[in-house]
Amino acid sequence: xxFGWAGNILxxxxxxxxxxxxxxxxxxxxxxxGGRGVNAKILWDMMKPGIDSLSxxxxxxxxAGALTGTNAPSSGRMTVTFKSPATNLYAKSTAxxxxxxxxxxxxxxxxxxxxxxxxxxxxxxxxKHVEIKDAGKIWGKNVRETDKMIKEExxxxxxxxxxxxxxxxxxxKFAAVxxxxxxxxxxxxxGAVMGSKKLKAIAVRGTGTIExxxxxxxxxxxxxxxxxxxxxxxxxxxxxxxxxxxxPGVNEQYAFPSxxxxxxxxDGAYYISGQYQVEGGxxxxxxxxxxxxxxxxxxxxxxxxxxxxxxxxxxxYETTGALGAGCGHTxxxxxxxxxxxxxxxxxxxxxxxxxxxxxxxxxxxxxxxxKDTDGLILEWGNSDAILxxxxxxxxxxxxxxxxxEGTKKASEIIGKDSWKFAxxxxxxxxxxVETRAAKGYALAFAVNPRGPxxxxxxxxxxxxxxxxxxALIEKITGDKKYARPDIIEKRAEIVRWHEDCYxxxxxxxxxxxxxxLAYAVNPDNMAKMFxxxxxxxxxxxxxxxxGRRIVTLERCFNVxxxxxxxxxxxxxxxxxxxxxxxxxxxxxxxxxxxxxxLDEYYSLHEWDTESxxxxxxxxxxxxxxxxxxxxxxxxxxxxxxxxxx
Amino acid sequence: MSTVTVKIFGPLRxxxxxxxxxxxxxxxxxxxxxxxxxxxxxxxxxxxxxxSFEKDDEITKTGFWIFINGRNLMHLNEKFNIKxxxxxxxxxxxxxxxx
Numbered sequence: 001x002x003f004g005w006a007g008n009i010l011x012x013x014x015x016x017x018x019x020x021x022x023x024x025x026x027x028x029x030x031x032x033x034g035g036r037g038v039n040a041k042i043l044w045d046m047m048k049p050g051i052d053s054l055s056x057x058x059x060x061x062x063x064a065g066a067l068t069g070t071n072a073p074s075s076g077r078m079t080v081t082f083k084s085p086a087t088n089l090y091a092k093s094t095a096x097x098x099x100x101x102x103x104x105x106x107x108x109x110x111x112x113x114x115x116x117x118x119x120x121x122x123x124x125x126x127x128k129h130v131e132i133k134d135a136g137k138i139w140g141k142n143v144r145e146t147d148k149m150i151k152e153e154x155x156x157x158x159x160x161x162x163x164x165x166x167x168x169x170x171x172x173k174f175a176a177v178x179x180x181x182x183x184x185x186x187x188x189x190x191g192a193v194m195g196s197k198k199l200k201a202i203a204v205r206g207t208g209t210i211e212x213x214x215x216x217x218x219x220x221x222x223x224x225x226x227x228x229x230x231x232x233x234x235x236x237x238x239x240x241x242x243x244x245x246x247x248p249g250v251n252e253q254y255a256f257p258s259x260x261x262x263x264x265x266x267d268g269a270y271y272i273s274g275q276y277q278v279e280g281g282x283x284x285x286x287x288x289x290x291x292x293x294x295x296x297x298x299x300x301x302x303x304x305x306x307x308x309x310x311x312x313x314x315x316x317y318e319t320t321g322a323l324g325a326g327c328g329h330t331x332x333x334x335x336x337x338x339x340x341x342x343x344x345x346x347x348x349x350x351x352x353x354x355x356x357x358x359x360x361x362x363x364x365x366x367x368x369x370x371k372d373t374d375g376l377i378l379e380w381g382n383s384d385a386i387l388x389x390x391x392x393x394x395x396x397x398x399x400x401x402x403x404x405e406g407t408k409k410a411s412e413i414i415g416k417d418s419w420k421f422a423x424x425x426x427x428x429x430x431x432x433v434e435t436r437a438a439k440g441y442a443l444a445f446a447v448n449p450r451g452p453x454x455x456x457x458x459x460x461x462x463x464x465x466x467x468x469x470x471a472l473i474e475k476i477t478g479d480k481k482y483a484r485p486d487i488i489e490k491r492a493e494i495v496r497w498h499e500d501c502y503x504x505x506x507x508x509x510x511x512x513x514x515x516x517l518a519y520a521v522n523p524d525n526m527a528k529m530f531x532x533x534x535x536x537x538x539x540x541x542x543x544x545x546x547g548r549r550i551v552t553l554e555r556c557f558n559v560x561x562x563x564x565x566x567x568x569x570x571x572x573x574x575x576x577x578x579x580x581x582x583x584x585x586x587x588x589x590x591x592x593x594x595x596x597x598l599d600e601y602y603s604l605h606e607w608d609t610e611s612x613x614x615x616x617x618x619x620x621x622x623x624x625x626x627x628x629x630x631x632x633x634x635x636x637x638x639x640x641x642x643x644x645x
Numbered sequence: 646m647s648t649v650t651v652k653i654f655g656p657l658r659x660x661x662x663x664x665x666x667x668x669x670x671x672x673x674x675x676x677x678x679x680x681x682x683x684x685x686x687x688x689x690x691x692x693x694x695x696x697s698f699e700k701d702d703e704i705t706k707t708g709f710w711i712f713i714n715g716r717n718l719m720h721l722n723e724k725f726n727i728k729x730x731x732x733x734x735x736x737x738x739x740x741x742x743x744x
Contacts, residue, residue: 233740237740248654248655248738249710249712249738249740252652252710252712252715252736252738253712253715253716253717254715265715270654270655270667273654275654275655275739279655463717464717464719464720465710465717465740466740483720484717484720581715582714582715583714583715583716
């Protein structure tokens with residue numbers, strides 16, 4: 001058995017009902033680390049371009065991080081990789097919890113699922129024993145019921161289960177892969193892909209261990225990182241108030257998207273903040289993932305009132321924005337209830353909130369009426385409408401069937417000018433970041449291969465809110481004066497560093513909160529922990545270069561699917577409508593501004609600036625020659641040399 | 646006489662009069678600065694730190710994020726010496742950092 005990794009991939013062919021276990025070739029690890037990186041390479045190798053994302057041809061890959069299962073702090077994350085039914089492009093979606101570690105203890109790093117079953121099934125991994133089991137009794141059940149029934153059937157409360165709810169079964173384009181009460185690999189419709197394969201769940205029980213090459217050095221590094229994390233101001237804040245603790249500060253800066261991104265501030269935002277979750281008595285428990293001491297997860301419940309009895313993990317900052325301020329209200333109980341419904345149906349809260357607020361704007365403008373919405377009154381802030389629509393979306397009922405397609409497709413169906421305020425790009429709804437006020441995020445969102453989303457390149461450091469963040473900006477750019485979000489200078493450098501760091505973070509299994517929000521885990525100690533764990537020497541520079549390789553490969557996947565510079569955009573509203581108030585009043589993510597940042601970004605990456613495609617030279621440098629050959633055959637491989645001629 | 650609005654959050658909202666408020670309008674004289682305002686505000690709100698507000702690093706140690714009209718004070722050149730104008734909105738947010 002290798003050190004750090006478990007060393008095995010499981011291949012599951014659901015069409016043929018076949019299971020195969022293979023050892024992972026060593027260069028897969030050294031070139032792509034694990035988790036997200038190895039998933040990306042497998043997706044590249046096994047996927048044909050142009051396939052239907054909801055057909056048996058899609059490849060669905062689960063991967064635990066290279067260091068997942070060790071005591072490296074905050075290293076328990078797992079990645080789900082697939083072609084997205086929302087964007088028809090590359091998608092990786094990550095989640096925390098304990099499922100990833102359990103998979104490693106069972107003896108596997110990755111699970112690759114191809115084909116589709118004709119009947120509902122679930123996968124049961126019990127150490128060496130792997131079985132495709134009938135899911136007839138649990139098909140149709142919600143996430144809570146599914147988790148309970150599988151544990152009862154298999155007779156073990158310690159089983160970790162990744163599953164879909166009704167939303168995934170109904171192939172809602174933003175259905176999530178759920179994992180315990182607290183965790184969701186939510187974005188891009190991975191749940192729909194699972195549903196299309198009639199795969200209800202993957203249940204794992206692992207009783208093995210993960211060995212490290214140099215336990216003494218590794219333990220010391222892990223303990224030092226843990227101590228740094230305890231002192232980090234970002235980490236302390238996350239423990240106290242969770243991600244929604246950022247709401248008041250962001251709202252005061254007019255950077256909290258409200259009313260479908262029409263405003264950057266909403267009155268009363270404090271009353272949906274992480275601080276108010278505590279003050280109002282809604283927070284009942286703080287919770288952490290495997291090996292994590294930050295413990296940012298929330299467990300909230302409602303004791304009285306119309307939603308008494310509602311409980312769920314969360315709500316997170318994004319959920320608070322998507323199902324709260326974005327829909328025009330600041331009622332925390334509505335948000336907690338809506339969050340509960342999304343969790344038990346298995347829906348991405350960000351996209352769910354986004355499509356609801358788009359529909360509210362359609363209703364306000366008279367583009368749709370109660371006749372179209374099955375009688376629901378889609379006025380801003382109407383809780384009944386929000387909760388009613390979530391139910392309809394999960395089961396594709398009535399108007400919910402249109403919304404279940406996502407804002408891009410829904411706006412094509414509804415027509416008129418509704419596409420102009422569908423706040424999406426590439427087919428993915430934008431995360432709750434007011435990019436007109438945050439230029440680094442604007443660039444990061446435009447170039448993100450999965451769409452305008454933050455969990456790929458979290459450049460929160462550009463806000464300069466903590467001493468650690470300011471120090472990082474100074475390290476990347478040479479001057480702390482760049483630690484402000486309202487300028488375009490040096491954004492390419494800031495985004496690139498974060499891209500590489502985030503790819504390493506995901507592939508090793510670390511949480512981005514430890515590496516790009518707190519900074520106690522960083523490329524330097526990640527390289528050292530990798531070396532001590534696996535016995536394979538990597539410097540900080542080498543590990544960041546590996547991150548670069550993964551980011552570039554993901555780009556190439558999209559190039560192969562037909563994407564180019566023209567797809568690196570932000571939603572129409574943010575590029576064409578000025579911010580209404582605050583310090584960025586009148587400003588937009590204008591095409592001119594975005595083009596300038598894109599030119600710098602592509603140059604820095606050594607990609608062709610006209611097409612946004614990686615060049616032959618940079619693919620050679622990154623040892624992705626086989627990728628270059630395939631792109632060349634498609635006529636999508638620019639070359640600096642050829643241009644010179 | 647000019648007026649500014651101070652928005653306040655979390656445990657800072659408790660006033661010395663026992664009531665919790667989210668915002669307050671405060672009259673200012675010409676030439677008064679953010680520093681002067683913080684002194685005034687510290688006498689209204691119970692949980693404000695009992696410091697003189699004369700030294701910048703003493704103020705930043707409190708862990709507040711202070712925004713003026715949505716801009717982070719630490720990004721502006723004059724910081725606590727900024728002169729207030731009629732209609733300014735000053736937000737005082739306890740940082741999501743620290744214990």
